[in-house]
Amino acid sequence: QQPVQSPQAVILREGEDAVINCSSSKALYSVHWYRQKHGEAPVFLMMLLKGGEQKGHDKISASFNEKKQQSSLYLMASQLSYSGTYFCGAETQ
Numbered sequence: 001q002q003p004v005q006s007p008q009a010v011i012l013r014e015g016e017d018a019v020i021n022c023s024s025s026k027a028l029y030s031v032h033w034y035r036q037k038h039g040e041a042p043v044f045l046m047m048l049l050k051g052g053e054q055k056g057h058d059k060i061s062a063s064f065n066e067k068k069q070q071s072s073l074y075l076m077a078s079q080l081s082y083s084g085t086y087f088c089g090a091e092t093q
Contacts, residue, residue: 022088026069030049032088
């Protein structure tokens, strides 16, 4: 089963923050975040395993909330280089 992302689309101005959520009706084991720029292959950003960890690099970070079966991707102080389509993949138990 594919995870559900919300919101479906985010339009940001430079310097704004955004949160993209990825949730599942099944128990999540791991979540993988990717960014795809127009006309390019998806680029892997990070993977989170269950246990409530948080990871990040630069001003992009993600958290895993095992209780809610949800992962959130945080884009802080957006830059033009952040533009693209973000999506998650998940392994469920």
